[in-house]
Amino acid sequence: MKLGHDVKTGQTWSLTSWVSSEDPSPGAFSFKLHENLKLSITKDSQEYWTSGQSFLDKSLSGNFSNFSYVNDENGTYLKIGRGNNMSSLTRLVMDSSGKLNQYLLKQYEESRFYEESQLYGESQWLLIWQQPKPTCDVFALCGSFGACNSMESPNCNCLPGFLPNSSREWRLQKWSSGCLRNTPLQCGSKDRFLVMENVTIPLYPITLVGLNVIGCEIECLKDCSCSAYVYDGRECTLLMGELQNIVHNGGGKIELFIRVAASELEKIDGDFIDMTLSSNSRDKREVALITTLPVIFIMLIFSIFAFFLWRKKLKHRGKKETGLDLLSFDFSTKTRAVNSDLSYENKSANGDNKWEAELPFFSFSSISVATDNFNEANKLGQGGFGPVYKGKLLNGQEVAIKRLSRGSGQGLEELKNEATLIAKLQHRNLVRLLGCCIEDEEKILIYEYMPNKSLDFFIFDAKNKSILDWEKRVYIIEGVAQGVLYLHQHSRLRIIHRDLKASNILLDNQMNAKISDFGMARIFGGNELQANTSRVVGTYGYMSPEYVTEGLFSIKSDVFSFGVLLIEILSSKRNTTYHFADSLTLLGHAWNLWNCDKEHELIDPILLDSSSLSKSLRYINVGLLCVQELASDRPTMSDVVGMLSNEVTALPSPKQPAFCTRSNVEKASTLNRLPIASTNYVTITSIEGR
Structure with missing residues (x-):
């Protein structure tokens, strides 16, 4: 069958559960393919589970799953067929409990892989793949400020300093309503932090470098929307707004510092005593803060001096600067001559592959800040290359930032092609390319912002x-x-x-x-x-x-x-x-x-x-x-x-x-038509101009 969207009729192809194993009426759960190539399960039209990555990632499919993507004039959809060149019969079932199961006909049981598989009931089908696996994989299962623990029953508890938003729903194990603070935050230095150990935190928080644990706490206290922070010894990670998808004792080794009002330190239940800072520890940290600040200030002055000295040496040696700060860059006054002729080296399996583009290269960290960590609110649209975001610089200037997605059919060659071409072109009817970023797996292009969107x-x-x-x-x-x-x-x-x-x-x-x-x-x-x-x-x-x-x-x-x-x-x-x-x-x-x-x-x-x-x-x-x-x-x-x-x-x-x-x-x-390699059917026009 197909999973996706019919372009002509607007119909969505999905796999919907039964109400129960005896009642075949449409149930609450549906398995769908999103435009960003992620798989998801929804419950009553609300997101229940998501793959978190493109279906092209092999970890999503078992050895017998064969996911293929089709994007043509008839529709955008996913086909699930037979895998590994075997004539095995499989079936995919969205059951009434919200589990997506894939089964294999029992006749292939002699294979070593199948011998280790689980026999489903007394039928002739083996269960070979299932999502979501642990209960805590369910998206936002415990709601806002709730923590999921698959080793406990019930699976959901409120974070320390919080109580269930609806006691009745929590008694019925309906946790999606989440939790509320016992006491509102003071939004200042009077707030304190409780420590929860062995947790897994949500994806895409704000990460800061160059801070110690005290500096990390200070940064969180500066912003009233900061709900928690994590410090791993190297980086400071801030978690903003309502905390969701917190997993406790699920294999994570992170210490989560949860922000609460100071009065909550006296109300913590005994179950959380071993995870809470004592008043003695708090006093020690306050003393450390007072004694450490002058040292930090001196080190900061020294670092600035060393940075300018390093830049001066590079200039005398004829070396080129890379990784410019996008936030402070002024495109209205600086020309392409600034930081031009920068080269990027990509070492492939076949050897060295070098290319040059006559435009600035910017650091990924500055681009991330300009887009508010690629916040969905700044997303302008989606194309074959990937999503396009609006970025804002310190001087108020706006730019359009196109980020290559991992599920895109395009890659480094297309980015290199676009960067080297547009950088050499000058015409009032061609969009202006302002810069790019190639850092680890990230490939990004930066354009002038078009407020009137696309045609x-x-x-x-x-x-x-x-x-x-x-x-x-x-x-x-x-x-x-x-x-x-x-x-x-x-x-x-x-x-x-x-x-x-x-x-x-x-x-x-x-x-x-x-x-x-x-x-x-x-x-x-x-x-x-x-x-x-x-x-x-x-x-x-x-x-x-x-x-x-x-x-x-x-x-x-x-x-x-x-x-x-x-x-x-x-x-x-x-x-x-x-x-x-x-x-x-x-x-x-x-x-x-x-x-x-x-x-x-x-x-x-x-x-x-x-x-x-x-x-x-x-x-x-x-x-x-x-x-x-x-x-x-x-x-x-x-x-x-x-x-x-x-x-x-x-x-x-x-x-x-x-x-x-x-x-x-x-x-x-009927002709021997060549395969279409582009995934560029989807337009990049959405809510806002770019």
């Missing part, structure tokens, strides 16, 4: 499309055409974008069109006109026929994509999701109207008036010329710009576009 946010939305009147759309069309012409003809490198689409056209505060996302772009040599690839990348509906079927791409491939985009802007409809009569796509519908002299029916009614009608019909003609089936029939972008700007010159009649009727789509599908 698809406007033209494909019933409400927002009215914002773009005829003049604004003409301005955007001409801007995109100029940007593509620059890439093909006027830049010092001839570049084929290969993924030109509405979601990759960003709009600044003056509605200037900016072409973005050069991860798929290719550079052509001086006399090179066409190239072939065995790895087709791009987005269905925008790719030219010769590229889809044969892997051939040229400047005419971008012309085809521009033609699709032009018709989409005029009609306010997507090419891939629009259906009319025998036409599978918007291009087919446009072609039919053209042949019937009804092309004006293609134009969005909000754009039609006596002054724009003739020019809009000319634009449709240009769009159909760009999407003709044969690349040789299509104009160049230089010709396109001339046709758009010169209203006097007569235009030739277009030939039939590619992929416009059911018959020629089915014909194309």
Whole structure:
């Protein structure tokens, strides 16, 4: 079966439990695939368990699970089949208790792996995989400020200094309501900390370096939203807001310092005495704080002096600085000459792979702070490369930060491609790349922030499309055409974008069109006109026929994509999701109207008036010329710009576009088409601009 989303109907494919083993009515639990490629179980539409990572991680699937991901024009979904080249029969069951179980037919029991497996009841099926395993794996099982302990019954208890929010629900072992403080915090130095040992803390806290345990406590006391901290001898970790997913005695070796009002020290139950700081210990730490502060201050002064001395030595030795601080960097005054020509070395199995980009490299820690530790509230959208976040610098300037996700089909090659390309390009209709970060497994690109989001946010939305009147759309069309012409003809490198689409056209505060996302772009040599690839990348509906079927791409491939985009802007409809009569796509519908002299029916009614009608019909003609089936029939972008700007010159009649009727789509599908390697179908437009 499929698990995921049907793009055409909006339907979600999920695996839902029964009410009970005897009642097959839809139960409370469902197993789903999210857009971020994580698996999850929900209970009554609330998150109950999540994989915490992409399904591509092999640890999620047993030896007999075969998870494969499909992202095409029909949907985005996960298929679960047979694994390890064995003809084994397996079944996946979402049971009424909230357990996701995978079973294997008993006939393969002689294998060593199966002999160690658990026989399920008296049936012929072996249980080989199950999630969630321990009770404490259930997401937020104990609610806010609750701690889960799988070795105790009941499994949930409130943290010291807290009481159940609903005593009745806790008696029924319904812990999701969580716990509340006995006494409100003082939000200052009067608050104290209780120590809970052997815990596991939630992911993605705020981590600070260069602090001792006293400095860590001081940092937590400065912020009233800080609920706890952890100090492991090297790093200080702050936990903000409501604490969830705290696991006690689950294998973790961490000491958790829980912030409570000072009066709570006298109320702690006997069960927590061994985990609570004594007043004597508190006095000792206060004395240590007073005596340590002058030493810390002296060491700080010495460290600053040593840092500037180190920088001076590097400058004299001709060494280059890396890992700049994004927060203090001022892009409005500093040019690309600052920290330019930095090189990054990536040592692969085949040897040394070096590349250079003429732009600043920033430290991951400063990027993390700028995005509030990649807070979901700062997330602008999601694309094939990964999520995009809004970052804010100390001077108030905003930037867009694109972070490679581990589940992405793209990687270092695409990032290197985009960084080395955009760093060498300068045009008002190309998005500006400000910097990047490559640190351990993190790969990040930093762009100028576009407050008006991307083009698809406007033209494909019933409400927002009215914002773009005829003049604004003409301005955007001409801007995109100029940007593509620059890439093909006027830049010092001839570049084929290969993924030109509405979601990759960003709009600044003056509605200037900016072409973005050069991860798929290719550079052509001086006399090179066409190239072939065995790895087709791009987005269905925008790719030219010769590229889809044969892997051939040229400047005419971008012309085809521009033609699709032009018709989409005029009609306010997507090419891939629009259906009319025998036409599978918007291009087919446009072609039919053209042949019937009804092309004006293609134009969005909000754009039609006596002054724009003739020019809009000319634009449709240009769009159909760009999407003709044969690349040789299509104009160049230089010709396109001339046709758009010169209203006097007569235009030739277009030939039939590619992929416009059911018959020629089915014909194309029978060819030995190369696999599409891109996961870039999802647009990056979401709640906010980037």
